[in-house]
Amino acid sequence: MKTTRNTTAKTAVLEVFEKSKTALSHAEIQKQLNDVCDRVTIYRILDRLVNDDIVHKISNLDGTVKYAKCNHSHQRVHIHNHAHFSCENCHEITCLDTVKPSYIMPHNYKVNEINFTLSGLCPKCLNSNI
Helix, strand or coil: CCCCCCCHHHHHHHHHHHHCCCCEEHHHHHHHHCCCCCHHHHHHHHHHHHHCCCEEEEECCCCCEEEEECCCCCCCCCCCCCEEEEECCCCCEEEECCCCCCCCCCCCCCCCCCCEEEEECCHHHHHHCC
16 A cells, blocks of 8 residues: 655645635646646646545536545545536536435446536525526
8 A cells, every 4th residue: 555745735735625615626726726836746636636535526517627525534435426516607516415316227337436417506606696
């Protein structure tokens, strides 16, 4: 089992996730880091955090990849069996941990990953349109 170093850059990226209530793109993370490290280092850190089950990837409806902090550390088996909500107005993505997707697979298929995204208006945007 490979141990990972806690570098200044990795610590800064983790702090960005701690402060965020929504999923973040690489560009959004880079902007918040204020030149702590270069973009390639951020990609490497994100890949490591995904592999270590600290964050998970979410593909937005337009194909943009965003990352969100995992909230499942208390479970013995680490899964991301929850829905995401993509706001069509502000483009924020939120994990909906209490919404569990349901599906029925045909025989002879094995599911390894679920990417279940709902879209519409988030509460903030819905309330600002009233």
